[in-house]
Amino acid sequence: VGLSASLIPFLEHDDANRALMGSNMQRQAVPLIRPQVPIVGTGLEAKAARDSRVQILAEGDGTIEYVDGKEVHIRYDRTEADRLVSFEDDLRVYNMTKFIKTNQETCINHKPAVKKGQRMKKGDFLTEGYAVQNGEVALGRNLQVAFMPWKGYNFEDAIVINEKVVREDLFTSVHISEYELEVRDTKLGEEELTPDIPNVSEEATKDLDENGIIRLGAAIKEGDILIGKITPKGESDPTPEEKLLRAIFGDKAGDAKDASLKAPNGVEGVVIGKKLFQRAKKDKNAKIREKASLEKLEKVHEKNTTDLKDLLLSKLQTLLKDKPSLGVANNFGEMQIGKGAKFNAKNLATLDYANINPLGWTGDSSIDDPINTLLHNYNIKYNEELGRYKREKFNISIGDELPAGVLKLAKVYIAVKRKLKVGDKMAGRHGNKGIVAKIVRAEDMPFLEDGTPVDIVLNPLGVPSRMNLGQIYETVLGWAGLKLGVKFATPIFDGATVEEIAQYIDDAKLPTFGHSYLFDGETGERFHQKATVGVIYMIKLHHMVDDKMHARSIGPYSLI
Known part of the structure; x- marks a missing residue:
């Protein structure tokens, strides 16, 4: 099975069609700001999180020296032999990814998962966030569920949700x-x-910087100016009133018109990023400035590469110490240091380390292996420096690559917090998807005998015909896990049996298979039949009502 199918507990009890939907819908999950690890998993959640390579992992054993919302400093435990082959300091600084836009317009945001002074082992998670928590994949939340009809509001895969879920931001993204x-x-x-901008009030432009781009942190709503732009307009015969206005206020307003970018309808959020791309100007002063910048960049690059090579040579001399050579050749087979010649500072300085055969140093693996590791690390560091130099040189001499006729390109990034609302799509891991049809006050939701209101009410008719019974197994075992304070890993095709689930239910002193009497939140009366109650893992999907809702008053018939 694939990765997403391997994260569906009790997959063996689900029909293949629904398992396929469950697999696909996990890929459509929206990263929540407060995710939760599932109580009932398959045991592969940690493996999936580690192999995703989204989080920052410790590269070795060490101690956390400093941590804040943006970076983690870790001092690694290293021996002298480790230091000899490395070009990195013992103290490593890792910068976290903060509020970066994805192609789905969701947000990658790392948070620290460690504390100052904490000891770390190799491979431990330093960060969490973006659907990873406690080192495991966390796509959604564990919710107290009841399978029962509720006043027709969960007819045909509709979902009834407790207002508490919305208020506590459980599904906010x-x-x-x-x-x-x-x-x-x-x-x-x-x-x-x-x-x-001509004919625009000062109030409307108060948040724009000198380039006309809105400042970071500004709260915006629909119609606000994001980027101020004026475009020249053709001369028309001015009326006497326009002539008078131009005479009084100057002719700025006369030859340009407002072409600003305004926030579209329904947008309300905060500006979290802005970028301005422009071609490199080629007038005389710009060329002089460019030349000076390139010379400065060249000097810095030369110093960095020289320092790096000097460090490499000192490390090589420490390792080789007048040892005789086996014959060091380059990758083309040309001999660089003859057989029997002793290594010294002079002949080591003549080698091209980007193009050297790893064989032929001394023949002693205790020396040759560290040398090859050292050269590998040197080439990584050298290529990093070369890449930085080339990028900066390109930016100075060519500037940003823009389409023909475009002089500048301004971009503004706006973050919007979306709570769960009526019309949003939700799903479990068994292909049990639905649309939120009603958000009900906590006091009106069905409640258990101990007074606990349920978080979500699902329609029981959505289970038998679809044959995805995995959700029922998960619901019952999840409730036992919540009561006992444990998490379950139930591998696919080798999951917990009915007898084992019954035993956990018994240990948690819960009703058999979650069959409980519920009470109507509005009248307080007990419902006639028992309903299956438990804890189910639900995720919010990318199909949100804010993106789908569309209205227009007038326009062409052909618009679909």
Whole structure:
């Protein structure tokens, strides 16, 4: 089975069609700001989180020296032999990914998973977030569920949700939208980014910077100016009133019109990022500045590569110490240091370490192996420095690559917090999907004999015809896990049996297979029949009502 199918507990009790849906819908999960590890898993959640390579892992044993919301400092325990072959310091600084937009317009945000002074082992998680918690995949939340009809509101796969779930932000997610505006060279002249927009109030432009781009941290709502731009307009015969206004206020307003980018309908959020891309200007002063910048960059690059090579040579001399050579050749077979010649500072300095045969140092593996590790680490470090130099040189000399006719490109990133609302799609891991149809006050939800209101009410008719009984097994075992304070790993095709589940239910002193009497939250009366109650793992999917809702008053018939 694939990765997502291997994360479905009791897969063997689900029909193949529903298992396929369950697999696909896990890929559509939205990362929540408060995710939870499932009580009933398959044991592969930690493996999936580790192999995703989204989180930062400790590269060796060490101690956390400093931690904040943006970075983690860890001092690794290293021997002298480790230090000899490495170009890294004992103290490593890891920068976390903060609020980065994904292609699905969700948000990657790392949080520290460690404390200052904590001891770490190799492979331990330093961060969490983005659907990973406690080193395990955490796509959704564990909810107290009742399988029963509720006033027709969960008819045909609709879902009834407790308002507490919304209020406590259990299914709240952050979404990032990108808005961009191009500055073009028109027939009438160049457009311009500016906060000085004709016939626009100062109040509307108070948050724009000198480039006309809205400041970071600004709260925006629909219609607000995100990027201020003016574009030249053709001269028309001005009326006497316009002539008078131009005479009084200058002619700025006369030859340009507002072409700003405004926040579209329904958008309300906070500006968390902005970028301005532009071509490198090629006037005389710009060329002089470019030349000076390139010379400075060249000097820094030269110093960095020289320092790196000097460090390599000192490490090699420590390792080789007048040992005789077996004959060091380059990758083309040309001899660089003859057989029997002793290694010294002079002949080691002549070698091209990016192009060297790993065989032929001394013949002693206790020396040759560290040397080859050292050269591997050197080449990694050298290529990092070379890449940095080439990128910076490209940015200085060419600038940003923009399409023909585009002089500048401004981008603004807006973060929006979305709570769970009516119309959002939710699903379990067994293909049991549905749409939130009603959010009910906690006091009106069905409650158990001890007064606990359930979090979610699902329709029992969604189970038999679809033959995804895994959700019932999960519900019952999940309740036992919640009561006992334990988590279960029930591997697919080798999961817990009915007898084992019954034993855990018994240990937790819960009713057999979760069959409980529920009481109507509105009247307080007991429902006639028992219902299956338990804890089910639910995820919020990417199909959200805010993206789907569309309305228009007028427009062409052909618009679909």
